[in-house]
Amino acid sequence: MSAQLRALAAEICYQVIDQGKSLSDALPKGQQKLAFAPDKALLQEICFGVMRQLPQLETVCQQLMDKPLIKQLRPLQFLIYVGIYQLKFLRIPDHAAISETVEAARLLKGQNLTKLINAVLRNVQRKPELFDFSQASSAVQFNHPGWLISELQQAYPQQWQAVLTANQQKAPLWLRVNQQQISAADYLQALQQAGISASQPFAYLPVAIKLDQACDITTLPGYAAGWFSVQDAAAQHAALFLAPEPGEQVLDACSAPGGKSCHLLEQTPGLQLTALDRDAQRLQRVTENLQRLQLQARVVAADVLDTASWWQGELFDRILLDVPCSATGVIRRHPDIRWLRKKTDIAPLTELQQQILQCAWRLLKPGGTLLYATCSVLPAENSAQLTQFLAQQNDASLLPLPELGSSSWQILPGEQDMDGFFYALLHKAA
Numbered sequence: 001m002s003a004q005l006r007a008l009a010a011e012i013c014y015q016v017i018d019q020g021k022s023l024s025d026a027l028p029k030g031q032q033k034l035a036f037a038p039d040k041a042l043l044q045e046i047c048f049g050v051m052r053q054l055p056q057l058e059t060v061c062q063q064l065m066d067k068p069l070i071k072q073l074r075p076l077q078f079l080i081y082v083g084i085y086q087l088k089f090l091r092i093p094d095h096a097a098i099s100e101t102v103e104a105a106r107l108l109k110g111q112n113l114t115k116l117i118n119a120v121l122r123n124v125q126r127k128p129e130l131f132d133f134s135q136a137s138s139a140v141q142f143n144h145p146g147w148l149i150s151e152l153q154q155a156y157p158q159q160w161q162a163v164l165t166a167n168q169q170k171a172p173l174w175l176r177v178n179q180q181q182i183s184a185a186d187y188l189q190a191l192q193q194a195g196i197s198a199s200q201p202f203a204y205l206p207v208a209i210k211l212d213q214a215c216d217i218t219t220l221p222g223y224a225a226g227w228f229s230v231q232d233a234a235a236q237h238a239a240l241f242l243a244p245e246p247g248e249q250v251l252d253a254c255s256a257p258g259g260k261s262c263h264l265l266e267q268t269p270g271l272q273l274t275a276l277d278r279d280a281q282r283l284q285r286v287t288e289n290l291q292r293l294q295l296q297a298r299v300v301a302a303d304v305l306d307t308a309s310w311w312q313g314e315l316f317d318r319i320l321l322d323v324p325c326s327a328t329g330v331i332r333r334h335p336d337i338r339w340l341r342k343k344t345d346i347a348p349l350t351e352l353q354q355q356i357l358q359c360a361w362r363l364l365k366p367g368g369t370l371l372y373a374t375c376s377v378l379p380a381e382n383s384a385q386l387t388q389f390l391a392q393q394n395d396a397s398l399l400p401l402p403e404l405g406s407s408s409w410q411i412l413p414g415e416q417d418m419d420g421f422f423y424a425l426l427h428k429a430a
């Protein structure tokens with residue numbers, strides 16, 4: 001079983017790094033092959049860990065192997081990373097980590113490589129100096145791609161190291177209490193009674209609860225009854241900032257999987273919400289979330305830019321634009337993003353974001369407000385988008401963000417234990 005777990009971890013890491021699959025897709029498929037919850041958790045821990053330490057694992061291997069394994073042997077190269085990761089970062093006895101990894105090589109048709117793998121792992125065990133990266137490039141020291149480090153250095157000369165360090169941390173589990181079902185105070189009490197310690201760190205986000213320890217959310221009180229959702233505190237600011245009134249027509253133009261749509265409906269019953277997304281499969285999650293939380297919205301599968309296909313001609317009072325982005329603010333939750341995202345992705349993304357912003361603006365009532373949001377830390381997707389938009393749109397102006405007062409907010413990962421996010425609230429002249 002343990003050898004199978006290591007073989008699965010190697011295959012998943014190979015699929016992500018060499019084949020460009022997302023860990024959110026590949027990992028659950030691997031976990032389904034394991035029967036027990038602790039094994040599923042260990043598989044996640046190993047895959048997340050390899051993503052977080054990849055350049056250092058590669059550097060160690062370069063010192064111990066003549067050349068990396070290639071072509072059909074690539075999964076076995078990842079198996080070696082899996083083995084090294086366990087030896088260095090997990091509390092698994094060395095002999096078990098080594099023997100199970102060597103055994104996993106057989107499962108991956110690497111019978112001929114068991115000696116090599118054994119030798120590499122024993123060297124790692126014997127030579128702690130292999131993990132001295134003080135003379136290595138910053139890509140290796142910080143375990144991020146060089147292009148992203150350069151972008152962060154330019155954008156945040158004082159904070160780039162803190163951002164990279166925060167990206168290596170495990171993210172806390174934040175819940176959003178469904179105030180239509182239960183009050184946050186009662187839910188905190190229910191958690192306490194279940195022996196789960198949690199807190200409410202933000203006075204102005206009364207439904208945001210942070211758990212002291214991660215856990216299987218399906219075991220928390222009221223999961224099936226829709227008492228709560230999992231949502232980072234940064235994302236929970238969207239409903240606070242957009243602040244719609246009951247009866248208003250609201251568009252969530254990029255809504256899937258529905259976290260912010262559901263929050264808006266929980267916060268303001270009687271909202272006329274259109275939850276749109278161009279990805280019909282992801283949109284299914286919006287429908288499921290609405291059902292579980294007992295909320296209602298008009299759910300539409302369409303490209304927001306193709307207004308002829310979905311817009312009924314009525315202007316919206318408020319619009320939420322949680323646009324597709326690089327997701328560079330949520331690397332601590334999705335450690336594979338740093339490897340999947342390429343520098344060349346950014347320009348097409350910013351072009352799409354600007355198009356969505358321009359298009360949605362035409363659907364907004366005069367006097368209405370639009371909240372622009374990303375989970376990116378790159379200025380090109382955030383402040384620079386607004387500068388470009390405001391320069392062209394003379395009926396647009398920035399509004400102070402409720403509770404904060406500033407005209408936009410770049411949250412950096414780890415700040416008050418939140419994900420990296422960006423918000424700006426735009427007003428359309430009446």
Ligand SMILES: C[S@@+](CC[C@H](N)C(=O)[O-])C[C@H]1O[C@@H](n2cnc3c(N)ncnc32)[C@H](O)[C@@H]1O
Nearest residue numbers: 254255256257258259260277278279303304322
């Ligand atoms: C950041 S995610 C939205 C997350 C969502 N707001 C939530 O809180 O759960 C961005 C979404 O934009 C959608 N999207 C991208 N381009 C789009 C377009 N042209 N029209 C509509 N949706 C689009 C993607 O399918 C993706 O689901």
